[in-house]
Structures are given as C-alpha cells and as structure tokens.
Amino acid sequence: MASNNNNPSTENRDDVIDLGRLLYYMYQGAKRYWFLVLVVPLLAVMGFVYAKLTYLPLYQVEASIIVTDSISSQQTSRELTLAAQMGETFSYIVNSDMLRNVVTRDLGVDSIDSTITASAVEGTNLLTIRVQDPDPQRAYDVMNSVLTNYPEISDYVLGATKIDVIQMGDVPTVPANQYYIPQFFLRAALVGVVIWILILFFYAYTRKTAGNADDVHAVSNAECLAILPRTRLKKHGNSKNDRLLVIQKNISQGLVEGFRNLANRVEQDAEDGADASHAKKIYAVTSTVAGEGKTTVAINLAIVLARRSKRVLLVDADLREASATAVLKMDQERNTLETFLRGKTPWKECLHQYRKMPLYVLPTQKVASGADVMRILSVNHLRGILSYACRDFDYVIVDTPPIGILADATAVLTVADGVILTVKQDYAQLQDIAETSTRITENGGRLFGFVMNQVEGPTGGYGYGYRYGYGYGYGQGYRYNAGEYADKSV
Numbered sequence: 001m002a003s004n005n006n007n008p009s010t011e012n013r014d015d016v017i018d019l020g021r022l023l024y025y026m027y028q029g030a031k032r033y034w035f036l037v038l039v040v041p042l043l044a045v046m047g048f049v050y051a052k053l054t055y056l057p058l059y060q061v062e063a064s065i066i067v068t069d070s071i072s073s074q075q076t077s078r079e080l081t082l083a084a085q086m087g088e089t090f091s092y093i094v095n096s097d098m099l100r101n102v103v104t105r106d107l108g109v110d111s112i113d114s115t116i117t118a119s120a121v122e123g124t125n126l127l128t129i130r131v132q133d134p135d136p137q138r139a140y141d142v143m144n145s146v147l148t149n150y151p152e153i154s155d156y157v158l159g160a161t162k163i164d165v166i167q168m169g170d171v172p173t174v175p176a177n178q179y180y181i182p183q184f185f186l187r188a189a190l191v192g193v194v195i196w197i198l199i200l201f202f203y204a205y206t207r208k209t210a211g212n213a214d215d216v217h218a219v220s221n222a223e224c225l226a227i228l229p230r231t232r233l234k235k236h237g238n239s240k241n242d243r244l245l246v247i248q249k250n251i252s253q254g255l256v257e258g259f260r261n262l263a264n265r266v267e268q269d270a271e272d273g274a275d276a277s278h279a280k281k282i283y284a285v286t287s288t289v290a291g292e293g294k295t296t297v298a299i300n301l302a303i304v305l306a307r308r309s310k311r312v313l314l315v316d317a318d319l320r321e322a323s324a325t326a327v328l329k330m331d332q333e334r335n336t337l338e339t340f341l342r343g344k345t346p347w348k349e350c351l352h353q354y355r356k357m358p359l360y361v362l363p364t365q366k367v368a369s370g371a372d373v374m375r376i377l378s379v380n381h382l383r384g385i386l387s388y389a390c391r392d393f394d395y396v397i398v399d400t401p402p403i404g405i406l407a408d409a410t411a412v413l414t415v416a417d418g419v420i421l422t423v424k425q426d427y428a429q430l431q432d433i434a435e436t437s438t439r440i441t442e443n444g445g446r447l448f449g450f451v452m453n454q455v456e457g458p459t460g461g462y463g464y465g466y467r468y469g470y471g472y473g474y475g476q477g478y479r480y481n482a483g484e485y486a487d488k489s490v
Contacts, residue, residue, distance in 0.1 A: 021211055025204035028426060036199055040192030047188025057175035058115075059136035061143040063129045064167040099153045103145040114142045127163075132176060140171045209426045210433060213452045216423050219430050220437035225420065225449040226262035228297075229254040230456050243296045243327050246303055247355070262297070262420075262451060263304040266395070269418060269448060281390050283448065284317075284398040284416040288436040292424035293453040295323040298399040301420075306359035310394040313351065315385070316364045317400050317412055324399045325363040328354060337364040341381055347388050360393070382415050403436055413445030421450040 030037075104112055114133040120126065129146065133139035151163055210216045213224040231244055231252040246256050270280040285298035295318070302314040316324040316337070325331050330352055339345040340362075351360040362385075389396045400412045413419055419440050423433060440447045 021215075022201075022204045024211055025207045025426075026200040028207075029200045029203035033199070033203070036196055039196055040189055043192035043195070044185050044188040047191065048185055056134055058132045058134060058177050059139045059172040059174075060130055060132045060176035061139045061169045061172060062131075062167075063143055063147060063165055063169065065127050065129065065147070065163045065165050067127055067163055096153075099146070099149065102149045102153065103142060106145045106149060107141055112138075112142055114139060116142070116146060126166075136172045140169075143168070207426070208430050209428060210423050210430055210452075211426055212455070213450075215430060216433060216450050216452065219434040220421070220447065220450065222421065222437060222447050223449040225265045225451055226258045227452045227455050228258040228293075230425075230454040231255050243299065245296075246300050258451075259297075259300045259304050262301055263308070265449065266301065266305070266418075266420075267308075270395070279390075280417040281394065282386055282396045282398065282416045283418045283420055284400050284412045284445075285420045285422060286400045286403045286412075286436075286440075287422040287424075288402060288428040288432050290321075290402050292402070292422045292427055294402070294422040295327060295399050297420070297422045297451055297453065298397050299324055299327060302359055302395075302397040303354075303357070305395050305397075306354075306357045309358065311358045311360075311392065312395045312397060313360050313362060313389045313393040314354075315362045315389070315396060315398045317382075317398050319364055319367040320401060322364050322366045324361070325365075328361055328363075330361055330363040331365075333363050337362055337385070338367075340385070362389075382411055386415055403439060410439070410443045410445075413440055413443050416445065418448030419445045420448055422453055423450050424453045425455045427454075 100112060104110065114131050116129070116131050118127055118129045121128070129143070131139050131143040131146065133142060147163070147165060147168075213227065216222070217224060229252060231254075244251065244255060246259055266283055283301075285294050285301065287294040298314065302312045306312045314324060314328075316322055318324065319337075322331065325333075325336075333352055335345040335350045335352075337350065340347060340350045350362055352363060353360050386396060398412055398416060403410065403413075421433075421436065421440070437447055
C-alpha cells in the first residue's frame with residue numbers, strides 16, 4: 001500500500017492566532033458556557049453592595065494661593081520656581097509630623113486624618129491646596145490651620161516665603177465623591193463583561209481541537225473527502241443505537257449530499273487505482289477517538305453505494321462495540337464473523353442482506369477480551385475474510401475501532417485499499433489526529449482522506465463562508481447506474 005509520512009507537526013500552529021478560529025471558539029464557548037453571562041449581573045449586584053457598605057463620603061475644601069518671597073511683591077522667575085518647588089514638596093511637608101503636630105495643636109485635637117494635597121499651576125506661582133475629610137467642618141478647619149501654619153514650616157525648607165490667599169472655599173455641604181448608584185452598577189457590569197470575555201478568550205485560545213477541515217488537513221496532510229453538516233436526530237424513545245441514515249424520511253439534504261460526495265470520491269478512487277492485477281475495493285472507516293461518528297459514516301457510505309446498484313459488503317470489525325451490527329438490528333443473528341472464523345458457519349450464511357438492497361452485512365458479537373479481539377482481527381484472518389468478499393462484491397466497507405485509542409484497527413489497515421478517517425468537529429485534539437494519521441501510514445496503511453463530521457454552518461468554516469478546495473465535487477455530471485435499487489436522490 002502507498003504510504004504518506006508527510007504529516008506536518010502541530011508545533012508551528014501553536015504560536016499563530018487565527019482570528020476566525022478564535023472568534024469561532026469564543027462563540028462556541030459562549031453557547032457551551034452560556035451561564036457564565038450571569039457573572040455580569042452578579043458582579044453588578046456585588047459591586048453595588050460592596051460600594052454601599054464601604055462608601056465613605058469625603059468633603060473637600062479648596063484654596064488657591066499665590067506664592068511670593070518676602071523681599072519683593074512682584075512676580076519673579078524665582079517665585080515661579082518657588083511655587084513649583086512648593087507644589088513638589090508640599091505633600092512631603094504636610095504629611096510630616098512637624099506640620100501635623102502644629103495643626104493638631106492649633107485645632108486642639110489629638111490627631112487629624114484629613115487628606116491634604118497641593119499642586120502648582122505650570123508657568124505660574126499659583127498653588128492649589130485641597131483638604132478632604134469625612135467631616136465637612138473639620139475639612140474647613142484643617143484648611144484654615146494649614147494656611148495659617150504652613151509658611152512657618154515652609155521657611156525651614158524653601159527659605160523665606162509669603163502666601164496670599166486669592167480664593168478660599170466655604171464649609172462644603174455636598175461630598176466630593178457623591179454616590180451615584182447607576183454609575184456603580186455600570187462599572188460593575190462592565191467588569192463582569194470584561195471577565196466574561198476574558199474567560200471566553202482563554203477557552204478559545206486553549207482549544208486545540210479540529211474546528212474545520214483546514215485544521216485537519218494541516219496536521220494530517222490528508223484530503224477532505226466530504227463535509228457532513230450537524231443534524232439532530234429526533235428523539236421519540238429511540239435507543240442509543242439509532243443513527244441518521246440516508247434512507248430515513250425527512251433526512252437533511254445537506255447530509256445526503258455529503259454522503260453522496262463521499263461515495264463519489266470512493267468510486268473515483270477505485271476507478272483511478274484499478275489495474276489488471278488489483279482493483280481497489282476495500283475501504284476501512286475509522287476515527288481517532290470514540291464518538292466521532294465513524295459507524296454512521298461507514299453505514300451510509302455502504303447504503304449510498306448499494307443504491308447505485310453496487311454489490312456492497314459492510315463488515316463490522318469493531319468487536320468491542322459491534323455498533324454497526326446494533327444499528328442495523330442484526331445483533332440477534334446467530335451466524336456472524338466469529339462463527340465463520342471458528343468454522344461453524346459457511347461464508348455465505350454469515351452474510352445478511354439489508355432491506356432487499358445489494359447491501360450485505362457481516363455482523364459481529366461483542367468481544368470483551370482484548371486478546372480474543374486481536375486474534376480475530378489478525379492479518380491472516382482478515383486476508384481470508386476479505387479475499388472471499390472481493391470475489392463477490394464491488395466494494396467492501398469495514399467499520400473499525402477508533403485507531404487513536406485502540407490497536408485493534410491496525411491489522412485492517414494493511415489489507416485495506418484506503419482508510420477514511422472520520423473527524424468530528426471540535427472533538428478530538430489536533431495532536432491526537434496527527435498521531436492517528438501517522439499511525440495509519442507507519443503501519444502500512446493508505447490514508448485516503450478524511451470526513452469532517454457534524455459540522456456547524458453551511459461550509460464548516462469559521463463564519464466567513466469559506467469553502468474548501470479539495471475537489472470533491474465529482475457529483476456534477478455523474479451518471480448513476482440504472483437498476484432496481486438505484487436512487488438518484490442519493
């Protein structure tokens with residue numbers, strides 16, 4: 001079998017942020033974790049409660065003064081420099097024990113907790129002093145004391161200075177930090193929105209699953225054979241073994257078209273690879289992990305081919321689950337793969353026709369022992385089974401176990417003409433998909449391509465209407481074989 005070992009590493013993708021991919025996964029995260037939006041009103045309420053409990057009204061008194069030296073009454077460059085120096089050193093001076101002790105003695109109190117600041121207007125000798133205190137009268141008294149006693153302390157630092165008060169505020173009646181309820185709610189809500197967006201961003205940035213066919217192609221170097229849209233199975237007391245089949249009524253036309261494209265690719269591949277000594281007939285359908293829909297893909301591919309008047313054999317080689325056997329309601333059949341291998345049943349008695357179509361199923365039974373599974377799926381056994389099948393059938397579709405987590409499917413790879421990898425959107429890790437494709441080729445298998453399954457959106461892109469150019473549109477102008485079971489709608 002042909003081998004393809006040119007699987008690109010995912011390492012060169014880790015440092016590249018695809019905006020479309022990021023937005024797609026942020027959207028997926030918003031849908032999956034929609035309840036996190038409750039963080040926004042919750043933080044708004046918590047912010048309001050916290051602000052209400054910790055709110056302390058502060059009253060502010062402001063004074064504007066002009067700084068001059070004690071020698072000249074005219075404004076000089078020295079005075080401008082002096083004002084700037086006072087603005088820079090004022091905070092230090094007013095917070096020093098020296099001035100505070102003078103003010104406390106002047107007010108006759110043990111201590112003051114007022115906040116006192118000063119700033120100089122650039123290019124002038126104008127200085128603005130502000131005093132904030134929870135008590136409006138105390139703020140006013142502290143300002144008066146500072147204006148009275150500051151020059152005495154300033155002389156020790158800056159030399160002889162003189163201040164003239166040009167404006168002095170009255171006792172304040174309204175807090176400088178008024179409590180606006182809508183403002184607190186808005187701020188808390190904005191914090192909640194930011195936190196929610198950050199959570200979604202982190203979720204999207206850390207997602208390393210296959211979001212679209214380009215992601216899979218990048219890590220496996222395989223071609224996309226078909227894109228199958230996400231379709232919900234209507235539940236009316238159905239069991240877990242029910243699957244979406246193209247023969248069901250009211251099935252999504254997009255899903256039918258996807259399986260039709262897949263069948264076209266298989267037929268084209270079989271025709272291109274046929275020669276005098278060997279014809280491509282055997283196609284194994286596998287996946288990286290369980291739950292990606294490989295059994296659904298295998299069954300529907302077999303049905304579509306059969307409806308084109310091809311003789312098709314579907315082999316259930318997933319012995320641990322026997323999913324195809326259960327879906328097609330053949331789990332009660334006595335003549336199975338195991339009875340044939342044990343020599344208890346002739347080959348043709350193990351084949352069970354499905355719904356009067358040229359589709360036959362080789363069912364199996366669940367096998368619990370891993371050793372028994374490996375024995376039944378040995379290369380010699382498989383070659384024997386498939387040699388019988390190739391004589392009687394146009395196509396043999398083999399439903400295998402997930403190759404990414406079990407070694408059961410590796411024996412099938414060596415005898416299959418092509419391996420179809422089923423990839424469910426946003427499910428398996430890209431690194432695991434890369435390892436699966438490598439395992440297929442390293443075990444002598446031919447990775448024919450992959451099917452992107454359960455894709456949201458019309459094309460499987462990241463919301464930009466992107467279409468994949470893998471050339472799976474062989475359906476245009478394709479002439480179906482006429483026959484009793486041909487169905488041009490599939």
